[in-house]
Amino acid sequence: MDLDIWWQQKETFEKIFWIIAFPSSLVFLGLMIMTIFGGDNDAHTEVDGDFEVDDGGIEFQFITVKNLVAFLTMFGWIGIAGIDMGWGHTKTIVIALIAGLVMMFIVSGLFYFMAKMTGSGTLVMNNAIGNLGEVYLTIPENKSGMGKVQLKVQGTLRELDAMSDGDQIPTGKIVKVVDVINDHILVVSPVAN
Numbered sequence: 551m552d553l554d555i556w557w558q559q560k561e562t563f564e565k566i567f568w569i570i571a572f573p574s575s576l577v578f579l580g581l582m583i584m585t586i587f588g589g590d591n592d593a594h595t596e597v598d599g600d601f602e603v604d605d606g607g608i609e610f611q612f613i614t615v616k617n618l619v620a621f622l623t624m625f626g627w628i629g630i631a632g633i634d635m636g637w638g639h640t641k642t643i644v645i646a647l648i649a650g651l652v653m654m655f656i657v658s659g660l661f662y663f664m665a666k667m668t669g670s671g672t673l674v675m676n677n678a679i680g681n682l683g684e685v686y687l688t689i690p691e692n693k694s695g696m697g698k699v700q701l702k703v704q705g706t707l708r709e710l711d712a713m714s715d716g717d718q719i720p721t722g723k724i725v726k727v728v729d730v731i732n733d734h735i736l737v738v739s740p741v742a743n
Contacts, residue, residue, distance in 0.1 A: 564633045567646075571626025578623045581616050585661075620657040625650035675730045678703045678710070682726055682741065685712075689719040689738065699725060699738060712736040 560568065628649040632642035683701025689712050690697065697719065699712040712725070715737055719725060725738035 561633075563639060563642075564630065567626050567629035567633065569626075570622050571630055574619050574622035574626060578616075578619045581619060585616075614658075614661075616661065617654045617657050620653045621650040624653035673704060673708070675703075675710075675733050675736070678727045678736055679730060680727060682724060683738070685719050685721050685723045685725055685738075688721050689714045689725075691716065691718040693737075696735065699727075699736060701727070710736055712738045715739060 557565070625646045629642050629646040632645055637645070678701065681701050681703060683699040685697060686700045686709055687698040689695075689699070691714055693713045693715065696711045696713055698709055700707060700709050702708070703710075711734065712727075713731065713735055715728070716739065719738065719740050724741045726741050727736050728739050729737035731737060
């Protein structure tokens with residue numbers, strides 16, 4: 551069947567749903583591909599410096615570009631399905647609206663939980679306090695210089711600068727992190743054997 555003839559046979563009411571469903575489906579597919587393959591890393595996209603689209607972040611967000619596109623996609627396809635099933639105009643619109651809103655909640659929840667699962671990868675030095683480690687380079691006494699310690703912070707083994715509040719701590723000694731100075735230097739004390 552010729553596409554032009556097919557289109558001419560449609561009522562205006564059904565054409566509206568097709569005009570909504572088809573382009574929004576293409577945009578939704580593109581957004582999903584970009585999200586899956588990392589093309590949508592920034593939570594904020596700025597256009598011309600005056601207009602900002604907020605489309606991410608860890609907070610639960612209901613009105614975003616992705617959610618609106620998801621709404622339009624579901625609204626359009628459910629509307630087309632309703633017309634094909636012989637529903638009246640009012641029933642078609644109401645059910646399509648409900649399905650669109652449900653889709654918005656699903657997409658919002660999906661991106662909220664996906665964002666919660668990703669970590670920034672930024673080392674928070676205070677997370678080292680209380681952890682045990684091993685002296686890698688001798689640590690001078692009384693904060694007179696720095697040595698190095700190997701310890702696990704945020705699930706990763708790291709080599710970090712460290713100072714001692716008391717005596718010199720030799721290489722190989724097990725230490726406990728008791729404080730952090732200037733957000734990048736650990737203060738450690740030896741653990742009794």
